[in-house]
Amino acid sequence: MSEHGTRPAPGFAQDVRTLLRARPGLSLAAVDTSATPGFAGGKKLGTALRAGREPELSRLQRLIYANATAGARHRVLLVLQGMDTSGKGGILQHVLGGLSPHGVHTHGFGRPTPEEAAQHFLVRVRRQLPRPGVIGAFDRSHYEDVLVPVVHGALGGRQLERRYAEIREFEQELAEDGTIVVKVFLHIGLAEQRENLLARLADRTKQWKFDPSDLEARQRWDDYQAAYERAIAATDADHAPWYVVPTDRKWYARAVVQDLLITALDGLDLDWPAPDYDVARMRRALERG
Numbered sequence: 001m002s003e004h005g006t007r008p009a010p011g012f013a014q015d016v017r018t019l020l021r022a023r024p025g026l027s028l029a030a031v032d033t034s035a036t037p038g039f040a041g042g043k044k045l046g047t048a049l050r051a052g053r054e055p056e057l058s059r060l061q062r063l064i065y066a067n068a069t070a071g072a073r074h075r076v077l078l079v080l081q082g083m084d085t086s087g088k089g090g091i092l093q094h095v096l097g098g099l100s101p102h103g104v105h106t107h108g109f110g111r112p113t114p115e116e117a118a119q120h121f122l123v124r125v126r127r128q129l130p131r132p133g134v135i136g137a138f139d140r141s142h143y144e145d146v147l148v149p150v151v152h153g154a155l156g157g158r159q160l161e162r163r164y165a166e167i168r169e170f171e172q173e174l175a176e177d178g179t180i181v182v183k184v185f186l187h188i189g190l191a192e193q194r195e196n197l198l199a200r201l202a203d204r205t206k207q208w209k210f211d212p213s214d215l216e217a218r219q220r221w222d223d224y225q226a227a228y229e230r231a232i233a234a235t236d237a238d239h240a241p242w243y244v245v246p247t248d249r250k251w252y253a254r255a256v257v258q259d260l261l262i263t264a265l266d267g268l269d270l271d272w273p274a275p276d277y278d279v280a281r282m283r284r285a286l287e288r289g
Contacts, residue, residue, distance in 0.1 A: 009259045011049040014038040016256050017263065022185075022232050022242040028225045033189035034248040039255070046251040050258055054098050057258060060265035061135055063272065065103040068133025070273035073178030075130045076264060078137040078257070081147075082186030083224065084214045085196035087250045088139045091186075095258045096137055105130045108139035121145040121163070122170055132178065135261070142167060143231055150227045151220055164234040175239035180264045183240060184257055185228060186247040190221055 008015050019037045039046060064074050080088040092106050107128040116124045122142055130136025146163050149155035155163070171181055188196075197214060200206045217224065236242040243260060247253040 008038070009053075009263065011041070011045070011255070012038045012259065013040055016259055017241075017243070020243040020245055020256065022236045022244055024233070026229055026232060026244065028187060028229055028244070031187055031244060031246060033187050033192065033246045035246045036249060036252045037246070039252060043249065043251045046249075046255050050094065050251070050255045053258060053262065057095075057262050057265075058099055060262060060270075061099050061103045063270045064135075064265060064268065065100075065133040067270050067273055068131070072270075072273075073132050074180070074268055074270070075132050075178060076135045076180045076182065076261065077130060077174065078135065078261065079141045079143070079181070079183040080137065080139055080186060080257075081141065081143050081184070081228070082247065083188055083193060083221075084211070084217065085193050085200070086186035086188040087247050087253055088186060090250055091184075091254055091257050092137055092139060094254045095261070096135065099135065103133065104135050104137070106137045106139065109141055109144055122166065125170075129174070130179075142170070143235075146231045146234075147224065147227045150230075151223045161234075164231070167235050168237065171235070171237065171240035180268075181240040182260050182264055183235075183242045184260070185232060185242060185244050186253055187244050188247050190218070192248040193218070 014037070016038045036046070041049075064072075064076070067074060080091055082088055096104050096106065105128070109124070109128075112121075112124065125138075125142045128136070128138070146155070146160065146167065150160060174181055197210065200210050232242045232244070243256075245253050245256050
């Protein structure tokens with residue numbers, strides 16, 4: 001295990017995995033969505049920290065990709081969940097945007113198509129899983145199928161418990177096949193979301209992102225919070241941990257998710273794979289022209 005796995009990352013006073021890991025009895029209402037746990041600086045320092053660690057994440061991405069060419073099964077699945085405007089797209093842009101596109105696969109899960117709705121809910125998810133050596137990221141995920149139906153009263157009781165069990169089995173299967181699963185709930189405050197939505201409506205270049213159904217979701221805010229609490233409690237595991245990340249300050253959430261990825265990849269303790277050819281011989285052949 002490298003030093004990243006045993007002490008706080010540069011810029012953080014504490015290991016954010018310990019601070020933000022979901023705990024039994026989680027109450028989202030008790031979490032200050034404007035807080036920056038484990039980080040003492042402000043936006044300027046946090047943004048600079050994230051930018052400064054981009055080469056570190058890029059190197060680790062190249063390492064896991066290189067090892068996959070030699071047969072390693074390691075890959076990463078980053079699951080991003082959160083209410084609208086919580087910053088899921090910003091994470092993809094600012095944390096993963098600087099990485100080689102060959103080693104990144106992102107997918108956003110919207111409302112299921114009629115064809116998808118007729119299938120088992122995990123079918124469309126399996127189609128988007130990252131290959132070995134790739135960092136995959138879901139903007140929404142299979143958790144939509146234990147959130148939206150619950151809030152709207154279409155799923156509950158034994159059906160819901162069975163679906164939780166299927167998710168646990170699915171994520172266990174992923175872990176056993178070499179997937180590092182990192183699940184992040186981007187926890188935004190109701191007031192902050194209101195400001196974000198108003199800003200979206202005020203900007204002609206962003207009005208297309210506004211969905212009138214967001215207003216209905218705001219009316220069901222407490223129901224969604226309860227559904228998230230229940231889903232997190234039912235599916236948190238050491239091989240597929242949930243982290244509750246305050247996200248009113250987007251720069252903080254981005255720095256945290258970057259750190260979660262870096263520490264997860266660094267924990268693999270990978271080295272560059274040895275070539276399956278004679279390096280000296282190849283060099284001599286080239287030097288001879």
